[in-house]
Amino acid sequence: MPELWMPGATRLDVGDHAPTDGGPAKAIAHITWDKNATAAKPVDLVPYTSLRSYFAGGGAGMAPHILWDPFEGHFTQFVPANSRSKSLVDQAGGTRTNRAGSVVLQVEALFFPYCRVGETVYAKLSDTPCKGWAELQAWVHSWGVPNAWPMGKPADFTSHRSESVWEKQGGWYGHSQVPENQHQDPGSWPDFIGIKAAPAKPSTPKYEPFPGASF
Numbered sequence: 001m002p003e004l005w006m007p008g009a010t011r012l013d014v015g016d017h018a019p020t021d022g023g024p025a026k027a028i029a030h031i032t033w034d035k036n037a038t039a040a041k042p043v044d045l046v047p048y049t050s051l052r053s054y055f056a057g058g059g060a061g062m063a064p065h066i067l068w069d070p071f072e073g074h075f076t077q078f079v080p081a082n083s084r085s086k087s088l089v090d091q092a093g094g095t096r097t098n099r100a101g102s103v104v105l106q107v108e109a110l111f112f113p114y115c116r117v118g119e120t121v122y123a124k125l126s127d128t129p130c131k132g133w134a135e136l137q138a139w140v141h142s143w144g145v146p147n148a149w150p151m152g153k154p155a156d157f158t159s160h161r162s163e164s165v166w167e168k169q170g171g172w173y174g175h176s177q178v179p180e181n182q183h184q185d186p187g188s189w190p191d192f193i194g195i196k197a198a199p200a201k202p203s204t205p206k207y208e209p210f211p212g213a214s215f
Contacts, residue, residue, distance in 0.1 A: 002142035004082060006066060008135060009075035012052070014060040017083035019099070024170030025144040026101040028178060029154065030064065030087060030108045031125060031186045037114035042121040045071070048110055052076045055108075062087055064106040066136065070190075071110070071117055073131030081105060081143055091180045095163060101170065103143045107136065109186065113157075126188040133190045146170050147192040151177040157184040 005011055032051055037043035048069040055063040055078055063078040064087045079085050087106040088097040098104055111125045122128050141147055150169035151160055159176040166179050175183045 002081065003139065004080040006075060006077050006081075006136070006139045009066065009077040010052075011077055012056045013080075014056060014063050014078045016060070016086075017079060019082070020084050020101055020104055021096055021099040023101045024168065025103050025146075026170055027103075027105040027107060027140045027145045027172045028064075028088065028175060029172060029186045029189050030106065030175045030183075031111040032067075032108050033112045033185055035112045035115070037112060037116075039114055039121075039123065042114045042116040043112070045110070045112075045115040045117050048072065048074055051108075051110055064108040066105070066107045067110065068107055068132060068136060069110045070125065070128040070130045070133070073129075075132060075136070088175070088178055089181045094180055095167065097178055097180055100166065103145065105140050105143060105145065107140075111186075113187065124188040125186055126190055130190040134193045137193055140172075144170070145172065147195050148172065149174075153191075154186055154189055157187045159184050 034046050035043045051067055055067060063085060065077060065079055065081065065085050067076045081103055084098040084104060085106045086098055090097045109125055111128065113123055115122055148171040150165050150171045151162060151173060154174040154176060161177055161179050163179045175181060175185045
């Protein structure tokens with residue numbers, strides 16, 4: 001039986017538990033994006049403790065399952081894995097985005113583009129140390145979430161959504177890929193650990209048919 005609470009994570013249960021609807025197991029990748037910065041004007045990263053306090057207090061109504069600090073490898077969990085969280089927009093009458101799976105595990109990475117930590121500026125989440133990612137991936141996978149991106153791994157801050165894919169396929173989805181939502185995060189995400197990329201198909205050499213036109 002997988003663990004309801006991620007091993008090693010600080011537990012701050014905000015209550016308001018509710019079951020999911022069943023179906024393909026999913027995980028949703030978010031970034032906190034709590035500041036707007038640019039390459040010309042980077043901004044210091046917001047402290048992890050500030051976001052933890054927010055989701056445990058005034059922001060409890062939109063708390064994810066997991067708040068992840070990819071710089072230090074800290075985790076805080078706000079609801080158990082078998083409950084929905086309410087981090088996604090869920091419009092009346094459509095797919096119940098926060099419940100659309102046997103689990104819908106939502107992860108908020110502490111990050112915004114061009115955040116500054118010490119002397120280093122990070123344009124993408126995948127540029128960070130991504131500490132704790134192996135443990136997070138393993139816990140999410142233990143709940144049956146495939147190590148796959150059904151709509152493609154996020155590589156920028158554009159949006160692409162397909163409700164038919166969302167309804168039928170389990171795996172990881174960016175916030176930018178969830179129906180009914182308008183956010184464009186996470187922009188990038190670390191590669192799965194222990195999953196080999198499919199080898200490139202060898203090109204087929206082109207030969208002139210024998211005996212050739214000059215024969």
